[in-house]
Amino acid sequence: MKSVPVALGLAVAAWICGTQSAQWRVQSALNVIWRTLGRDKRLSRVYNHTFADYGTYNFTSRAWPGIDRRSLASLTADEFRERYVEGRTPVILTDISPLREWSLERLRKECGRMEVSFARRYSAGLRAIPEWARRIFLDPRTIKAYNKSTAEIIDAMHAEKTLQEYLSSLESDKEAILTAKDNINLYGGNIVDYLFPVMLSAQHIDKHDCRPLMQEGNRVLSRLIEFAAEAREDRPTYASMHPVLFVAPAGSRAIPLHQHGPFNDNLLWMLHGTKKVVVVSPSSTRSLYERPEFGGSEYADRVFSADVLQPDEGSQPDVRHARALEGYVSAGELIYLPVNVPHAIETTDDNTSVMLAWQMPVPGIARMFFKKSCSYLEELQDYPPWAKKCAALEEIMNREDAR
Ligand SMILES: *[C@@H]1O[C@H](CO)[C@@H](O)[C@H](O)[C@H]1NC(C)=O
Ligand SMILES: *[C@@H]1O[C@H](CO)[C@@H](O)[C@H](O)[C@H]1NC(C)=O
Ligand SMILES: *[C@@H]1O[C@H](CO)[C@@H](O)[C@H](O)[C@H]1NC(C)=O
Numbered sequence: 440m441k442s443v444p445v446a447l448g449l450a451v452a453a454w455i456c457g458t459q460s461a462q463w464r465v466q467s468a469l470n471v472i473w474r475t476l477g478r479d480k481r482l483s484r485v486y487n488h489t490f491a492d493y494g495t496y497n498f499t500s501r502a503w504p505g506i507d508r509r510s511l512a513s514l515t516a517d518e519f520r521e522r523y524v525e526g527r528t529p530v531i532l533t534d535i536s537p538l539r540e541w542s543l544e545r546l547r548k549e550c551g552r553m554e555v556s557f558a559r560r561y562s563a564g565l566r567a568i569p570e571w572a573r574r575i576f577l578d579p580r581t582i583k584a585y586n587k588s589t590a591e592i593i594d595a596m597h598a599e600k601t602l603q604e605y606l607s608s609l610e611s612d613k614e615a616i617l618t619a620k621d622n623i624n625l626y627g628g629n630i631v632d633y634l635f636p637v638m639l640s641a642q643h644i645d646k647h648d649c650r651p652l653m654q655e656g657n658r659v660l661s662r663l664i665e666f667a668a669e670a671r672e673d674r675p676t677y678a679s680m681h682p683v684l685f686v687a688p689a690g691s692r693a694i695p696l697h698q699h700g701p702f703n704d705n706l707l708w709m710l711h712g713t714k715k716v717v718v719v720s721p722s723s724t725r726s727l728y729e730r731p732e733f734g735g736s737e738y739a740d741r742v743f744s745a746d747v748l749q750p751d752e753g754s755q756p757d758v759r760h761a762r763a764l765e766g767y768v769s770a771g772e773l774i775y776l777p778v779n780v781p782h783a784i785e786t787t788d789d790n791t792s793v794m795l796a797w798q799m800p801v802p803g804i805a806r807m808f809f810k811k812s813c814s815y816l817e818e819l820q821d822y823p824p825w826a827k828k829c830a831a832l833e834e835i836m837n838r839e840d841a842r
């Protein structure tokens with residue numbers, strides 16, 4: 440990609456400029472260049488879809504409009520399809536309790552021996568570049584918050600350990616995060632959340648390591664499929680879909696505001712604690728201060744530095760134009776994230792969060808919930824390879840239904 444050297448050059452310039460406001464000026468210039476040259480087609484896409492439920496931020500009440508909270512019991516399959524799948528609107532389902540309470544004690548007891556890995560493309564990338572260049576991609580606040588050297592942080596980001604070992608570090612991570620939020624504006628409008636804290640995300644669960652957790656997940660997915668099947672004449676069968684595990688210290692952010700590279704829709708099910716979720720309309724990406732130099736770091740996501748969890752009109756004025764929704768998802772609740780919506784997530788300051796997530800390739804949830812076609816997703820026109828993939832999935836679905 441030709442844009443990479445440009446982004447790198449500007450990142451270096453931002454680094455040289457030093458102060459945060461100078462970085463923002465460089466960042467704005469970068470955005471203008473990005474828009475003008477139209478290197479990324481998605482940036483210039485004009486949507487036919489209105490994303491009608493999304494709204495602008497209210498700087499007085501400091502809130503986006505709320506995400507619908509509905510019990511699954513109160514929904515019909517048709518309503519789910521029309522309002523949430525086709526409307527591309529997130530929804531929090533409030534009656535999705537686990538069989539047992541997943542306290543950290545239980546997690547330690549049932550799954551403590553599970554081997555977990557923190558290696559990501561992002562940390563691998565940092566290790567691959569020369570040491571002097573790593574600073575460009577590291578926020579100095581990370582080093583302050585951790586009180587560790589760059590090398591130590593990068594090692595921690597790439598570690599392998601047991602879940603039990605990880606769980607025992609959560610209290611001290613929480614303290615470090617809360618202190619850093621108060622003292623150095625830890626998450627203030629930047630990309631530090633890629634690096635701090637090192638946390639368990641998208642961890643594959645081996646069923647031998649944590650059978651009870653897998654059973655909980657399978658039970659919930661079956662329940663949703665039952666719900667979906669209500670609207671189908673031909674009862675579909677589905678290949679099993681395994682969730683991934685996220686465990687995050689209180690007060691932490693997962694990763695910066697991002698839009699998944701692959702077209703998938705997501706179910707995030709909370710087992711412990713609470714997360715604040717902000718979901719942005721895909722038509723608002725121009726107002727989100729994209730950081731193209733971070734794109735491709737994780738799963739080819741697009742990464743944005745707009746702080747939509749705590750918008751600041753002064754430092755990021757474009758956020759006024761963005762339209763989004765926000766909500767809190769707590770243990771026993773599940774949020775549906777439609778395809779291609781940028782999202783930012785923060786665990787609230789009180790409790791560790793434990794979450795299972797299903798990431799389903801398009802037509803993903805739609806496939807489960809009533810739709811056998813990707814035609815409702817106009818972005819696919821921009822990406823012929825994805826349209827092809829979608830066609831392949833449609834074929835599989837039809838085959839499965841025919842069985
Ligand atoms: C923003 O919030 C304030 C305080 O809650 C409220 O009075 C005002 O009407 C809201 N503005 C809009 C446009 O909804
Ligand atoms: C940082 O760590 C060093 C020891 O490695 C310690 O002496 C120092 O007090 C720590 N600083 C803070 C702010 O915790
Ligand atoms: C946090 O955890 C405590 C104790 O486990 C619990 O009483 C409280 O309801 C939790 N708060 C949230 C927001 O989950």
Ligand SMILES: *[C@@H]1O[C@H](CO)[C@@H](O)[C@H](O)[C@H]1NC(C)=O
Nearest residue numbers: 486487488814816817818820
């Ligand atoms: C979007 O609208 C334009 C103009 O009305 C139309 O030509 C185009 O086919 C529409 N695209 C989709 C995906 O509906």
